Amino acid sequence: MGLTYTGDVTPGGPAAVRELAGLTVSKLAVDPQMANNCYLLRCRETGAQVLIDAADDSPALLELTGGEIDTVVTTHQHWDHHRALADVFAVTRPQVAAGAPDADAITEATGVQVTRRVGDGDVVKVGKVDLEVIAVAGHTPGSICLLYRDPEGHPHLWTGDSLFPGGVGATFGDADAFATLIDQVESKIFGTLPDETWFYPGHGGDSTLGAERPHLTEWRARGW
Template sequence: MAMTYTGDVTPGDPAVVRELSHLTIAKLAVDEKMANNCYLLTCRESGEQLLIDAADDSAAILQLCDGRLGSVVTTHQHWDHHRALADVVAATGAPVSAGAPDADAITDQTGVEVTYRLQHGDVVPLGRCSLEVIAVAGHTPGSIALLYDDPDGHPHLFTGDSLFPGGVGATFGDAQAFATLIEQVTTQIFDRLPDETWFYPGHGKDGQLGNERPHLAEWRDRGW
């Protein structure tokens, strides 16, 4: 099944699913205007589930997880990535994790307390699987990526809005924020992970690091 997965999703359509040896990844697009991606990860052995970004459309998210959600990770503080967080947490009781520098802003915007304030290098358990937290400040101070290092295949990286096919995330004209983001994406993602790493961004199509690596200098020179 993994070979037929493309990662192409459209808001309003069913989730697309990627089956790994130990983990299932379901990608759901929500909101026609923003086209946010939500990712439901399920440990195949334990059945435990983790949602990355309750971005919008709580009904679709709750239908996807079938009421068995164990936790929610919010990749960063921007409003379009947590519009459904309050409803999802109210329905499931799932604890919420987020990068520590963004946690207060997420609570202020959603009314949801962040249970776990994540730091670079933390490990988020998911049944028999686990995800490593990679801090990538710049898009927001507390933006994080989540790495699943598949023991039977290549790494899988959930990047929020920090990395997309074609460039890093927006830094809204802030030169220092861009310098931080491009440096951290380079050193903590590209310098560490192999070309076959498949990454899953907060909007749009997936990518592979090997396709983007040749363009890092170009991104740095253009400043966005």
């Protein structure tokens, strides 16, 4: 399936599946209005599973996971990225991880305790696979990205709402927040990872850093 994976999914439709060296990646879109992406990462050696953003539609997520999750990672505190967290947690009882500055807001909104507050350089394990945490402030104070350095291919990066094809995430008219976000995306992501890095955002289609890199100056000049 890795040859045919495009990253194009539709709410209510099936998950798109990609087989990597150590991971099976399943991308599922939920909620026709918000079209959030949820990602299930499964260690191919151990079967351990990590869910990135229990955004909505807990029945679909529980079906996708088989009711077993080791960790749920919430990429940031915005309501549309954790609406199914309480229901998924009640069934699977996973570890719950989020960026430290957003953790209290996530717990307040969902009633689920964030058991692991992560930041730059931390590692979230999926069985034998390491996901490196990259903290990228601006969209929210505690937004995080997760990086998998595929030993048999190119890097893979889950960006939440910090980076999309066509621009960085929304900063809602806050010029300082935009400056923080574009600076950190440029330095921590584009400044350290190669063009072939494939990234998976919190909404919509995927892209590569190489496809987006030529537009960084344009994004900075337009201010969003």
